[in-house]
Amino acid sequence: MIDAHSAGILPCQAIEDLIAQEAIGSLTPFDADQVQPASLDLRLAERAWRVRASFLPRGKRVKERLLDVSMHELDLTKGAVFERGCVYIAEVQERLALPGGVAARGNPKSSTGRVDVFVRLLTDYGAAFDDVAEGYEGPLYVEIAPQTFSVLARTGTRLNQLRLKRGLVPHLSTRDVGVDLSTGMVGFRGRRHAGVIDLDKEDGHDPRDFWEPLEARNGELLLDPNEFYILASKDDVVIPVLEAAEMTPIDPAVGEFRVHYAGFFDPGFGAEETLSKGSKGVLEVRSRETPFLLEDGQTVARLVYEPLTAQPQRLYGEGGSHYLRQGLKLSKHFRPWK
Known part of the structure; x- marks a missing residue:
């Protein structure tokens, strides 16, 4: 269980507890490797929308704001290209019903950042990107804005991750x-x-x-x-x-x-x-x-x-990682440079 007396980042076993308690839910079963040592990978759901501008919900649901800015819808079950220079909003499979005292923050995965895809997390009524308020209950969305390369994604693609935290986490x-x-x-x-x-x-x-x-x-x-x-x-x-x-x-x-x-x-x-x-x-x-x-x-x-609130039961690289013992390295999408 979560240590209720310490402020800090939640380790993998605490994230798994939240999943078991249905404080973190999903439209489909969770993948076996989805929980990282101190974060949870998020997966794209079935729909995305090309939008004419980035936005923050600020007191509204994301879907309400989409009515004002959406240009057309993409079916991610068949795969879809997100074109560079364009902005999209996509549904995420995971949703939250966080207990009191637990908040979260989103961030692009390493592989996403290394191909210059700008990804930010959105929540209903949210006034800031990537921040999930304490006790938030509702769906999650991501804004996707490729900058250098156009990219192909589909239902289940993992572009960002969620770090959960309890209390006011100090900077050590x-x-x-x-x-x-x-x-x-x-x-x-x-x-x-x-x-x-x-x-x-x-x-x-x-x-x-x-x-x-x-x-x-x-x-x-x-x-x-x-x-x-x-x-x-x-x-x-x-x-x-x-x-x-x-x-x-x-x-x-x-x-x-x-x-x-x-x-x-x-x-x-x-x-x-x-x-x-x-x-x-x-x-x-x-x-x-x-x-x-x-x-x-x-x-x-x-x-x-x-x-962290406790030592994670798994550490970075256990079971393998594309970036284990990395030097100057491109994202996992590319063959080694020769």
Whole structure:
């Protein structure tokens, strides 16, 4: 059961308790691997809508607001292409009836962020993206806005995840994250006008059709305006087993870029027995309107560490992960770079 006396992120066994209590429900049975060490993967349902603008419900149900902005409906049971530069709203299979004291936060999965798909969680009456109010009862939706590549998704595709929390969760520590631009190939830049990426097809795309490899010169990399980059952290990252972390953007005053769509790091990331000091963090970087010269070691993001209410019964990487012991690595949709 959930420890009612501690504030923190809920581990996998507490999430499974909420599922057993029907505080987290689903239109279909849950998948065996859906619960992660400190988060729950969310799955697309059967319908999505192309909308003319992003919105927040702000005191209304999502479906009420869709009446004002919807352009046409997509049937996800047959698969549908979400085109870059367009905005969509999709139903999620999971729904919530959270007990008092329990809230949640959504975030794109690593594989979603690495193909530059902007995904944000919506709830009925919500006044902010990704935040789920304490005790929320109702359906979930996601806003989907591909930026660089058009993508193919279908019912069951997992684009984002839910982290559940009890109470006012304290920040245990923060750590600045620098970028590695030291030697050799240091990153990739997304190719515009590439083909469609099937989000359920692992190792099924030739990376050369979608990415341009990059080398730094004298420890520097020029970011072109409105381009998307995959880079790696300068230092290795380790997440202790009793903590979880979230990568957050830094103050935009320090540079004309942002690290793309802050990401969750599960407990145990980089702490596998075969690792001596951790694992690289992959950075999804989008430049803004002005060219910017990025330097080796320059701070581009910040890791915020938060406590768990209990040690999870499973840690990151147990049972395998595409990103286990990762270095500079593209998303799971692409074959290894050769």
